Amino acid sequence: MRHSRSLSLAAAAVVMLAAAGCRTAEETYVIPPLPPQPVQVDPAASAAYLFGDVIGGRRDRSRRIIAAGGKPLTLAQSGTYMGRPEAELRRETAGTGVDVFRRGNELVIRMPSGLTFDHGSAVIKPQFRSTLTEVARIVSTYRQTYVDIVGHTDTSGTTEANLALSLRRANSVRDYLASRSVHKARMATRGYGESTPLRVPDANEADADANRRVEIKLAPFLQGDNRR
Numbered sequence: 001m002r003h004s005r006s007l008s009l010a011a012a013a014v015v016m017l018a019a020a021g022c023r024t025a026e027e028t029y030v031i032p033p034l035p036p037q038p039v040q041v042d043p044a045a046s047a048a049y050l051f052g053d054v055i056g057g058r059r060d061r062s063r064r065i066i067a068a069g070g071k072p073l074t075l076a077q078s079g080t081y082m083g084r085p086e087a088e089l090r091r092e093t094a095g096t097g098v099d100v101f102r103r104g105n106e107l108v109i110r111m112p113s114g115l116t117f118d119h120g121s122a123v124i125k126p127q128f129r130s131t132l133t134e135v136a137r138i139v140s141t142y143r144q145t146y147v148d149i150v151g152h153t154d155t156s157g158t159t160e161a162n163l164a165l166s167l168r169r170a171n172s173v174r175d176y177l178a179s180r181s182v183h184k185a186r187m188a189t190r191g192y193g194e195s196t197p198l199r200v201p202d203a204n205e206a207d208a209d210a211n212r213r214v215e216i217k218l219a220p221f222l223q224g225d226n227r228r
Contacts, residue, residue, distance in 0.1 A: 049196060051103050054146040054219050055188035061146055062225035068185040070221060073144050078105045078220040085142045085218060092134040106219045109135060113153075113169070113212030120157075122168035124176055132173070136180030139218065147187040148217040149174050154208035155194045155201070167191025173214050186221075 054061055062072070073081055082105045089100045089109060099110040116128050124132065139147060151166030151173075170189040178184050199207040 049150065049190075049192065050108060050215070050217065051106055054217075055148045055150075055190050058146075058222075058225040059227070061185075061188065062221060064185040065146075065183075065221055066226065068183055070143055070183075070186070072221050072223040072225060074223055078222060081142070081144065082107060082218070082220055085138050085145075088138045089135065092138065093131060096131045098131065098135075106217060109216040109218075111173075111214045111216070112209060113214065114209050116173075116214060117169055117212075120165070122165060122172045124172055129176075132176055133180055135216070136177045136182055139177060139216070140181040140183075142218070143183070143186070144221045145186065145218045146221055147177070147182060148219070149177075149187060149189045149214065150217070151189075151191045151214050152196055152211060153194050154197070154211045156208065159193060163191055163193035165191070166193045169214050173216065177216075 066072075082102070086100065086102050086107050089107070093100060093109070097112055097115050099108075101108055101110070111128075111132075116124055116132075118125065139145070149170045151168070151170035153162040153166050155162070157165075167189065168191070170191055174184075174187050174189050177187065194211070197207075197211040198213070199210050202208040202211045
């Protein structure tokens with residue numbers, strides 16, 4: 001009797017373990033893994049073009065600014081000085097889709113192309129001009145800065161066409177800033193085409209929209225730049 005009861009208990013234990021194993025296996029099966037996330041690359045963190053030296057180098061640019069009456073900052077002054085346009089730009093562009101960010105004593109104003117240009121065009125959209133006018137007003141006020149303007153595209157079209165389009169867009173923004181009292185001696189432009197995407201790959205329209213953009217970088221004009 002005891003032997004029969006032991007066998008019954010053992011059999012019941014086996015059935016319970018088997019059932020638990022089935023539930024565990026079933027639970028593991030019905031919970032799918034998370035889908036792979038697209039790789040995103042942010043030039044604010046990784047690309048040398050954005051927070052490297054100013055376009056064309058500081059020596060030649062500083063000489064032109066000095067010739068136009070510009071006065072350099074000391075390194076000690078530059079941190080406080082650059083904090084002022086940062087605060088103003090953030091305030092004036094809030095809610096417009098424009099991003100303003102800072103690394104060290106340099107500022108970047110990132111303007112998505114969907115706000116600024118029609119697809120394939122380098123003509124600034126009329127509805128964006130009021131925002132760009134505010135940007136120009138602030139940039140013109142803080143004269144002790146270099147102003148680099150760089151254009152970017154998505155991967156649609158040929159590499160050569162994208163490079164040319166990105167430069168035309170950068171030049172359009174430069175010309176608009178110049179028409180709003182930003183001295184041309186302070187400004188330089190460059191087009192990067194499709195070579196510096198924010199999102200890789202730009203397989204959908206959201207990625208492509210993010211990659212099409214114009215960025216304005218403000219860097220402090222420092223004493224000694226004409227000797228670098």
